[in-house]
Amino acid sequence: MASFRYTVFDIEGNVEKGKLEAYNKQQAQKMLKDQGYKIEALHEMKETIWNKDIHFGKIVKPREFVVFLRQFQALLKAGLTIVEGIHLLREQTKNKYFHKALYYIEIDLRQGKSLTQAMANHPKIFSEFFRNMIRSGEESGSLEPTLSALADYYHKHHQTSQKMKSTFAYPATVLIVAIAVVVFLLIYVVPQFVAMFNSYEAELPGVTQFVLGASDFVGNFWWLLLLVTVGIISLVYYLFQQEQTGMKMEKFLLKLPVIGSILVKSNLAAIARSMSSLLGNSVPIIQAMELTENTTSNRIFKQALVRTRHSLIQGGSFAEPLKQHWAFPYMFTEMIAVGERTGSLPEMLKQVASFYEEDLETANEQLKSLLEPLLIITLSVVVGTIILSIIMPMFELFNQIN
The missing domain is CATH 1.20.81.30 (Type II secretion system (T2SS), domain F)
Structure with a gap:
């Protein structure tokens, strides 16, 4: 789309100025003439940061x-x-x-x-x-x-995506709060007691010495910790974008005990739902496969779909290449095979999609119930250790004073 600035006369001869968007100047002229205007001037505007449409995230939610x-x-x-x-x-x-x-x-x-x-x-x-x-x-x-x-x-698709996000939203929030609390204790609370401990020249317990050392390091080298964190995240992101290392990382994630199962089910549900919608709308199976490849972000599953499409082009079946791939479970491939044999592939894929969407919801709830107490226990242990490292030498000092 191009932007045009215009000066026109209306039916009564009044001058009007403004701007509009069109594919080209001819279309802009037609749009103005169709509204009964007489064109005096029409100029294409150069795109700048001031008239360019800027948006963040998805254009349409x-x-x-x-x-x-x-x-x-x-x-x-x-x-x-x-x-x-x-x-x-x-x-x-x-x-x-x-x-x-x-x-x-x-x-x-x-x-x-x-x-x-x-x-x-x-x-x-x-x-x-x-x-x-x-x-x-x-x-x-x-x-x-x-x-x-x-x-x-x-x-x-939106429901599945939201459930996946909600599964990790609470643990992520707890983790961020935990890190903030620990940093606050190490930087602002623990140093308050350092001078008191030093003034008595008492021998401090090992856990207290460790916490004081951690407090000193975080207070003096917080910038280094921040730099290392950003560097690690950037490195992981860079490696993930590379074709070979990215595939290895995705394969590793898919084979993790709990999270891997959720990722596999999420991809299977999306693939089955996409293929079911396309085939049910009379889109040819090879074209449907290609379109599903483009909507699949995981490279492991995308590669499997590409091989399956090539097999279909050569006269092979839909289910057979998937049976030979480790990421596709027996039930998924068998239901597709039954759908192929009975001529009810779209309906069978729809059932597969519904099954894995329900299974995914159950898996998400199980992961959430596993992560929540685990994070709370971890936070309690870390904060408890810091508090204990302060209380232990204080009791010893009080005993010495008494």
């Missing part, structure tokens, strides 16, 4: 996107045309980026483009997976059920 799909489907069911539906949804959305995208989609639709073509100009909002589902719905004349299926897909 998952929940907002699901609501959009539900409402769009309801409007089509009520008998409105696609253009009318997009227009009404644009008018009510408060998200300015989404509003702008829907505005240009409406323009493209009025110029005769299909919904898929119009959405293709906004890939940050409408993914390739989404556009292929819409294309299939348009070509088969079943756009309304396609929108309903997409809403269900994104709703399930």
Whole structure:
């Protein structure tokens, strides 16, 4: 999209100035003429940091996107045309980026483009997976059920993602608070007692000497600890981005006792849900596999899907290559094999997705119940050790004084 500044005359001859966005100057001219304006000047604006759209995170939140799909489907069911539906949804959305995208989609639709073509100009909002589902719905004349299926897909995906986040949110919060408390004790509380201990020249217990040493180190070299922490995080992130080391790290995470099981189930549920939605919407299986690859972030599972797609191209089955991969459990591959044999693969994949989503929820609750007491006990031991290291020599000093 390009921005244009214009000067025009309205029907009564009054001068109006403003700016608009269009794909090119010809479209900008047409937009102004369609509104009855006589163009005096029209200039393309150079993109700068002052007029560039800047946003952080996702342009459209998952929940907002699901609501959009539900409402769009309801409007089509009520008998409105696609253009009318997009227009009404644009008018009510408060998200300015989404509003702008829907505005240009409406323009493209009025110029005769299909919904898929119009959405293709906004890939940050409408993914390739989404556009292929819409294309299939348009070509088969079943756009309304396609929108309903997409809403269900994104709703399930968002739910799973939120549950994964909530599982680690509480332990992460406890860990941050624990670190803050320990640092506070070492920097501000423990040094208060150092002078008193030194004045009596008493021999301090080993645990007290250790805590005092830790307090002295943290107080004098906090910047070094911060630097080392940032360096380790940066190194891990860099290694994770590399293809070979990243795959090894992902494989290591997937094979961890509890966390690995959760990650595996999360990926299996996402793959099954994606394939079920695509195949159920008449997308060819090879194309559905390729689209699912693009939505899969884990490189281990992505590599397995690529090999499976190559097997399908050569006339092989869907289930067989997955059976030979360690990350895909027996139940997953057997249900796919049954779906292939009976010709009910989309429905079978849907059942697999539901099973692993429920199983994932149970695993998340188990991990949460395991981590919470573990972190609390760890925090209690660390803080208790610091307090004990102060109390022990104080009792000895009081005994000496008495």
